[in-house]
Each structure stands twice: as structure tokens, then as C-alpha cells.
Amino acid sequence: MKYLDEFNDPDLAATLFDQIRAVVTRPWAIMEVCGGQTHSIIRNGIDQLLPDEVELIHGPGCPVCVTPLETIDKALEIAARPNVIFCSFGDMLRVPGSHTDLFGVRSRGGDVRVVYSPIDAVAIAEDNPDKQVVFFAIGFETTAPGNAMVAFQARQRNLTNLSLLVSHVLVPPAIEAIASSPTSRVNGFLAAGHVCSVMGTTQYEPLVERYGVPIVVTGFEPLDVLDGIRRTVIQLENGEAYLENAYPRAVNAIGNSPAQAMLEDVFAVTDRKWRGIGMIPQSGWHLSERYADLNAETRFDVADMDVQESDLCRSGEVLQGMLKPNECPAFGKECTPRNPLGATMVSSEGACAAYYQYGRLESARTLPVVESGVARG
Amino acid sequence: MCLGVPGKVLDIRDERGTQMATVDFGGVTKDVCLAYTPEAQVGDYTLIHAGFAITMVDEESALKTLELFEELGLLEEELGIPSDVAIVDRGTAAGGARP
Numbered sequence A: 001m002k003y004l005d006e007f008n009d010p011d012l013a014a015t016l017f018d019q020i021r022a023v024v025t026r027p028w029a030i031m032e033v034c035g036g037q038t039h040s041i042i043r044n045g046i047d048q049l050l051p052d053e054v055e056l057i058h059g060p061g062c063p064v065c066v067t068p069l070e071t072i073d074k075a076l077e078i079a080a081r082p083n084v085i086f087c088s089f090g091d092m093l094r095v096p097g098s099h100t101d102l103f104g105v106r107s108r109g110g111d112v113r114v115v116y117s118p119i120d121a122v123a124i125a126e127d128n129p130d131k132q133v134v135f136f137a138i139g140f141e142t143t144a145p146g147n148a149m150v151a152f153q154a155r156q157r158n159l160t161n162l163s164l165l166v167s168h169v170l171v172p173p174a175i176e177a178i179a180s181s182p183t184s185r186v187n188g189f190l191a192a193g194h195v196c197s198v199m200g201t202t203q204y205e206p207l208v209e210r211y212g213v214p215i216v217v218t219g220f221e222p223l224d225v226l227d228g229i230r231r232t233v234i235q236l237e238n239g240e241a242y243l244e245n246a247y248p249r250a251v252n253a254i255g256n257s258p259a260q261a262m263l264e265d266v267f268a269v270t271d272r273k274w275r276g277i278g279m280i281p282q283s284g285w286h287l288s289e290r291y292a293d294l295n296a297e298t299r300f301d302v303a304d305m306d307v308q309e310s311d312l313c314r315s316g317e318v319l320q321g322m323l324k325p326n327e328c329p330a331f332g333k334e335c336t337p338r339n340p341l342g343a344t345m346v347s348s349e350g351a352c353a354a355y356y357q358y359g360r361l362e363s364a365r366t367l368p369v370v371e372s373g374v375a376r377g
Numbered sequence B: 001m002c003l004g005v006p007g008k009v010l011d012i013r014d015e016r017g018t019q020m021a022t023v024d025f026g027g028v029t030k031d032v033c034l035a036y037t038p039e040a041q042v043g044d045y046t047l048i049h050a051g052f053a054i055t056m057v058d059e060e061s062a063l064k065t066l067e068l069f070e071e072l073g074l075l076e077e078e079l080g081i082p083s084d085v086a087i088v089d090r091g092t093a094a095g096g097a098r099p
Ligand code: SF4
Pocket: A312, A313, A314, A315, A316, A318, A325, A328, A329, A330, A331, A332, A335, A336, A340, A341, A342, A343, A344, A345, A352
């Protein structure tokens, strides 16, 4: 069981929980879209400390988890080629493809390198003119400006040995796909703060209007997430639905203009398949026509692949909030962070990994209920 | 990978047309690209995500966040310090591959 004194400001946390308890009269389901927020929620036991009426549904906001299996298999095929240096963020290395992962490729001699910053790949390309360097450009809108810089600098520096395997995903179309689904139980959304630092908040206004759901832009620290939940519950109880910015210290309406200009130059919107979920129209970025020659998929001619997802893994349901990770029969048994069957067990932002890391080994239904008031640290 | 860490700009330099900086994250320093926060000056705090400053933040909230991340042990992971990668390396081809 979790306690309030694990918050950095237990008094403030207690006040926020009290305010939620004071206003809530009916059951509400709130989706935190971003995996960083899922992590915060599970680590601090926010879901266990909330009144029973408020259910948190963990959304698909982990880019590692939703990168399509085909793309992982393409990465594996390219990385295994001789003469290739394959650069990736560290958390992609254990994502299972159909048959292996990037670590597996590396152990068989592939030159797979972890980069902290995307532009490390540019330096690697400059240092290795006789090799083809490929950068695995994945992520949401937060990561995209950095990844776009790789393409920009490759062009600016005339690097003919650098290309990108791009699989970017966008948050608003994912919220739209969930909000418009007839099976969705989600009453309100917490939007990911840092995505909005880049893109601004105005993109979300049409969603609020069209689907009548509150969207509250929220930060990542436990108190930020809790405050986002509080504001969403207040809107719902008041019968209101509007766009609220609960993270003004890092987010404004217009976002980061220089970053948006770069994104517009380098990327173009495209339909994108999300692992476990399927195709969401206009939900991703690929390289724009101007940069199409940097596309690793064409440069390495990785044809359509025959992909095979583990039939035990139910991450698709987890990513859509239909199943809690510990309700998956493989959770903690066949599937652990060391031997992940699905991508949601790989990234620390994946819901399955967060549940595992914080010891949610039992199904949520058998956990003791935290009585209101008793929880005060 | 989406958290983002606030850090203090220690110096700014131009690398072939791109603004780069050394940024201090409560003791750990990293090279960071300032192309998207051209207004940042030495001494300012910016929010860094995967080596790029994505927005300016004020000092007070930056210091609070840094303290919290340190407490939670999240700083290393967010800064890409390789402990995690080493642990999960399953003993295969360890080391060498990290730049
Ligand atoms: S616990 Fe493992 S097998 Fe089950 S849904 Fe999560 S990733 Fe898939």
C-alpha cells in the first residue's frame, strides 16, 4: 500500500486528494495519455490513493511501446547489415521484434550504438565516412524536433552516409481515436505536458469541442499528475468540458515556434500503425519530400515484412485501457522486463513495466482498497 | 524518455551554425542543443529532452524538479547514463557500443 508521505510535499498531496474526495459523486474514468505520467502514478500509488469513483486508464503514450512491429523488424534487418552503424535511443534496444531485438543483433556482431542526443548520430556519421549510419527516429512530438535536427544537419553538412528510420507518432490523433471509439469509457484526458511545450495547446481545442471531454494539460511529477486529475474531476462534476493548462511553467498556447518550423520543414503527416492498436489515420510523421532521400527504408530497401506478434501478449488491450497489465495472464510469468513479450514491458514508460517495477503483481481487483482518510501518511 | 530534465546553461557556443551549450543538471553536465530556445542566455534554466532544450523554465521550479528527480533516482535514466543499459545487456557484447 502506498502512503502520502512518499510525495515530495505530503501536505499539498493530502489537500489535493481531499479536494477530489470532496467533489466526487459519481464514477469517472480518466486516461493519462503519457507513459511518463503512468510511471508517476504507479510509482506513487496515486491510483490506489484516489477515491474508488476515480479510475485511471493508462493510455498509449509510450513511443517505444507503440512503434510498429514492422518498423522494429526493419530496424533489426538494417542493423544486422555489414557496414552499418545503427544508432538508437537506449530504450529501443530490448523491444522485441518478430524474432530478436537490437541487443540480439549486437551480440551477433551488429554495430548498434546507443545515443543520448539524436545529433550524436551526426557526429558518428562524420567520424565514419566509410560506414552507413542510420538513426532510429521514434517518439512523440517532444522528441521530434531533436530527431528532425539529424535530417537538417545531414543535409546542411552534405552527409551522404546518414539516413533515418522514422516512425514518429502524434498525440492528438491518438486521443481522437480513443475519444471517438464506441467502446471507450474515457470521460476525460490528461494531455502530456512536454508534447505541448513543443506544439502548444490549441491543437486540443477541436477535440474538446467535438467529443465534449475535458482535456487537462499536465506535467509529470506526482503532484502535477494529481493536480491534473483534480482539475479533470472538477470539470466532470460541474458538467463542463474545456481545455485547461495545469502546467503553465512549461507550456503555453502556441508552443515552441522554432521547433515547429523545423518540424514543418523535415516531416510530413502520414497514416501510422500503432503497435497493439492498429492504423490511426494521420497520426504520424515521416520525412517530407524535401528529405525523402534520407529515408533508410528506401536506402536499404527493406521490403514489407512478415511479422509475428507473440500470441500471449495482450498489450493492445493494455494500450487502449481495456486491460490492466496485471490482468494479462503472462504478466510476471512468461513476461518480465528481462524477457519482455511485448513492448509495454520494455520501456520504463510502458504500463506493464511500471506495474512490474512497483510490485503490482496481483490483479488490481484483489488489492486492498485504500480507505479515504486512512491513507494520510 | 519523455520526462525532460531542467538544467542550467553554463556556456553557449556556435557549432557550424547550431547553438550548443554546456548544461548543468545538479552536478552532471551535458552538451545540449539550444537551436529551439535561441533566447536562452548563460545562467538561464531550460527544459532538456534528449539533448535538446525545448522550453525555458524558471529557476525555482527547475531546482525543485531536479531535487525531486534526484530523490527518485530518475536523473541518471533521463540523462542517458548507461546503468540501465548495462543491466539489461544480458551479458552480450557488453560495453564498447556506447559512444
Ligand atoms: S504483461 Fe507482457 S505479455 Fe502481457 S500485455 Fe504486458 S507486455 Fe504483453
